[in-house]
Amino acid sequence: MISVRNLKKNFGSNKVLRGIDFTLKDGEKVIVLGPSGSGKSTFLRCINRIEEPTTGEIYLDDTLITDKNIEKIRQDIGMVFQHFNLINNLTVMKNLTLAPVILKLMSEEEAEKKAKGLLRHIGLLDKVDAFPASLSGGQKQRVAIIRAMMMEPKVLLFDEPTSALDPESIGDVLALIHELADEGMTIMIVTHEMNFAKEVGTRIVFIDEGKIIEEGTPIEFFEHPKTPRVKEFLKKVL
Amino acid sequence: MEEFFSKLVELFSTPEYIDSLWHGFLLTLEIAFFAILIGFLLGTIIALVDTAKPSAWLAVPKFICRIYVTIIRGTPMALQLFIMFFVIFAIRGFPQIVTAILAFGFNSAAYTAEIIRGGILSVDKGQTEAGLALGLPRMVIFKKIVAPQAIKNIIPALGNEVITVIKETAIVSMVGMYDLNMAAKDIGSGQNMSSYVVPMFTAALFYLAVVYLISFIIKRVEKGLRKSDLRAES
Numbered sequence: 130m131i132s133v134r135n136l137k138k139n140f141g142s143n144k145v146l147r148g149i150d151f152t153l154k155d156g157e158k159v160i161v162l163g164p165s166g167s168g169k170s171t172f173l174r175c176i177n178r179i180e181e182p183t184t185g186e187i188y189l190d191d192t193l194i195t196d197k198n199i200e201k202i203r204q205d206i207g208m209v210f211q212h213f214n215l216i217n218n219l220t221v222m223k224n225l226t227l228a229p230v231i232l233k234l235m236s237e238e239e240a241e242k243k244a245k246g247l248l249r250h251i252g253l254l255d256k257v258d259a260f261p262a263s264l265s266g267g268q269k270q271r272v273a274i275i276r277a278m279m280m281e282p283k284v285l286l287f288d289e290p291t292s293a294l295d296p297e298s299i300g301d302v303l304a305l306i307h308e309l310a311d312e313g314m315t316i317m318i319v320t321h322e323m324n325f326a327k328e329v330g331t332r333i334v335f336i337d338e339g340k341i342i343e344e345g346t347p348i349e350f351f352e353h354p355k356t357p358r359v360k361e362f363l364k365k366v367l
Numbered sequence: 368m369e370e371f372f373s374k375l376v377e378l379f380s381t382p383e384y385i386d387s388l389w390h391g392f393l394l395t396l397e398i399a400f401f402a403i404l405i406g407f408l409l410g411t412i413i414a415l416v417d418t419a420k421p422s423a424w425l426a427v428p429k430f431i432c433r434i435y436v437t438i439i440r441g442t443p444m445a446l447q448l449f450i451m452f453f454v455i456f457a458i459r460g461f462p463q464i465v466t467a468i469l470a471f472g473f474n475s476a477a478y479t480a481e482i483i484r485g486g487i488l489s490v491d492k493g494q495t496e497a498g499l500a501l502g503l504p505r506m507v508i509f510k511k512i513v514a515p516q517a518i519k520n521i522i523p524a525l526g527n528e529v530i531t532v533i534k535e536t537a538i539v540s541m542v543g544m545y546d547l548n549m550a551a552k553d554i555g556s557g558q559n560m561s562s563y564v565v566p567m568f569t570a571a572l573f574y575l576a577v578v579y580l581i582s583f584i585i586k587r588v589e590k591g592l593r594k595s596d597l598r599a600e601s
């Protein structure tokens with residue numbers, strides 16, 4: 130699905146990613162862990178080239194995304210942000226239908242029908258004409274997730290989707306992601322929710338100082354960590 | 368006081384004076400209107416170049432825009448006016464009004480560019496990133512997402528700029544143009560000191576009336592924009 134070769138990213142003289150090799154297979158749910166500032170967000174953002182990689186190659190299936198028309202490829206890579214990033218000047222409905230309609234993936238009627246179906250599913254059909262400012266954090270994030278789903282992406286990237294939420298809404302958002310995972314969606318998620326990681330993750334990837342220093346199944350990772358760095362990290366978070 | 372009223376009566380009963388004030392007023396409006404138009408168009412272009420994603424072919428235009436804004440904002444308007452009149456357009460027979468319009472237009476462009484640039488940059492980067500992640504082209508993101516949000520921040524400051532330009536045009540009297548300011552001085556001159564009072568206060572009222580009208584319009588527009596915010600919060 131996604132394969133990343135020797136990905137490096139510098140911000141000026143700050144070497145944030147120092148050579149990442151990674152593959153994501155169909156249906157996998159990869160949890161990305163690592164200390165703050167280790168480059169997790171940058172890694173995710175390079176995959177859809179919201180951040181331009183300095184060097185390295187990224188493939189989506191067999192397409193080298195680092196030289197192809199990225200806008201087309203982004204339609205297949207959904208992204209959910211920590212701060213939701215719903216479009217403030219558009220209603221919930223418009224947030225959901227804007228991209229698929231403009232990009233001619235579906236007609237306006239089809240898009241609205243699909244949007245209503247998804248909204249009903251997450252219990253927010255009554256917010257269809259509301260503006261984002263009137264939604265709670267948890268509601269915003271769930272709308273952001275179905276906005277990504279509207280595009281019928283091949284993979285969904287989540288960058289700390291619950292870090293900006295109050296404790297009550299975290300559960301709702303995690304439940305929705307869990308459900309997508311169960312439906313077979315290919316997922317990559319940066320999170321600090323360790324229980325969620327254990328439960329939903331098929332593989333854990335640990336990034337430190339811009340490199341993947343350890344990866345494995347949740348059991349391997351949490352029960353039998355190999356590197357001292359991960360042992361130390363787990364001691365702090367568990 | 369009696370003298371004040373007699374002067375007032377004199378001003379409004381002498382068609383010549385009224386005519387002078389009226390013509391001065393029209394010239395002021397004409398210069399301001401076209402200068403604001405040029406300032407808005409040129410300022411928008413500068414702001415778009417300035418805020419566009421950096422790329423090789425935009426490097427030089429971006430640099431030119433920065434220099435332009437720096438020079439215009441760093442030198443007095445009166446000096447810019449003199450340079451336009453006595454250096455750049457020191458051509459015999461070249462219409463003064465065109466020179467004046469260009470001088471104020473080029474000046475206003477720099478300030479308008481900064482206002483629009485600030486408005487665009489004040490929109491959260493996450494808004495653009497959301498659009499990018501959905502696969503939308505940058506043009507669409509600007510049109511549908513960034514611009515509508517930027518406008519809310521731009522309108523009030525732009526209103527101030529319009530008012531500033533209208534008042535600032537008064538310095539064309541320094542190059543001998545017969546605007547509202549000059550008309551007031553002309554009507555008052557050649558008599559004793561007190562004769563200045565009435566025409567100058569009258570000119571002030573003309574300026575005030577226009578500024579008030581524009582403030583009123585801007586407030587209305589702002590109120591309209593806020594309404595969509597309230598709707599957003601309800």
Ligand SMILES: Nc1ncnc2c1ncn2[C@@H]1O[C@H](COP(=O)(O)OP(=O)(O)O)[C@@H](O)[C@H]1O
Pocket residue numbers: 140143145163164165166167168169170171172
């Ligand atoms: N746009 C940027 N410009 C400059 N430095 C950045 C930018 N984005 C991230 N960084 C730097 O890259 C490093 C890694 O950031 P990030 O990928 O956000 O880490 P994480 O998500 O793991 O906390 C940090 O040192 C951060 O300051």
Ligand SMILES: [Mg+2]
Pocket residue numbers: 169170171288289
């Ligand atoms: Mg991060």
